[in-house]
Amino acid sequence: MHVPDGFISAPWSLATGVVAAGAVALALRGARRELDDRTAPLAGLVATFVFAGQMVNFPVAAGTSGHLLGGALAAVLVGPWTATLCLTVVLLVQALLFADGGLTALGTNVILMGVIGVWVGYAVFRLTARAMTAAATRHRPLVPLAAGVGAFVSVPAAAAGFALLFAVGGTAPIALSTLLSAMVGVHLAIGVGEAVITALVVGSVLAVRPDLVHGARGLLPTRTLVSHAEAVS
Amino acid sequence: MSHSPDVSTTTTRAGRTWWVLGLGVALFVAGVISRFASSAPDGLERVTEDHGIAEQAVGSVGLLSYGGATTLLGLGLVLVLTSALSWAVRTRGR
Incomplete structure (x- = not known):
């Protein structure tokens, strides 16, 4: 879903660039609360995994594929502010080195994948996890499940x-309803793949280092987290 | 790579093992699994082709195209940049 140069008009590209820069500035402040000596190394790893995952297109229908966006995955693993930073670095390297996503569309792509993807994914994850926690007795499997729903x-x-951005700043005439239904329709199918990958990866990280998973804080019994950290040190 | 050895006293050998394992998984995904990736247009490409938007794209030429060494360069750059950034903004000593 990397928007190339030319889709969004110059003024709107400038506007998305300004908004994206503001979001990154906020994320730099917010990430302070999420990153410490223990969790900082995970952030680099998450961004690297998202970069790799975005290279793997999976088929969703005849002649159409999708790939991991990784926003929800990163948000659950390292926190939403840090996830916005991770996605921004991934999109920057993709645009600069590989022209995967246009340079003038960098702001647009940061907003779509690094802000909307991250924060909608994280919000839905939190709501789902809270609802599930209230209903279930075993909490550990809930984190990957809720992460999948968010993804x-x-x-x-x-x-x-x-679709909304194109309706105001797009360079071709198309009805919003047409573009919106086409975009959402295809991406519901891609979302299934996103959910599966996200749930599997979050589950795997939880199995190895549950103490590092940002989204699991407050959901898993603290006894597990503390005893593990002390057992290895 | 950018995982400096003085990460702090909280980084144990077990702490490094998961990190190296995670990096291995990312390299495996980029180097091996990506070979089986679909070459069909992705959702955005498909929709914009179907609705006459795709021709608005200005063909920007990248410095590189994805492939063995260049992918590794991209991965390394993402790893170093994100690690440096998160290391710089982290709350120290926790």
């Missing part, structure tokens, strides 16, 4: 973001 919603949300 699923994040993809059509980013797709809808593109």
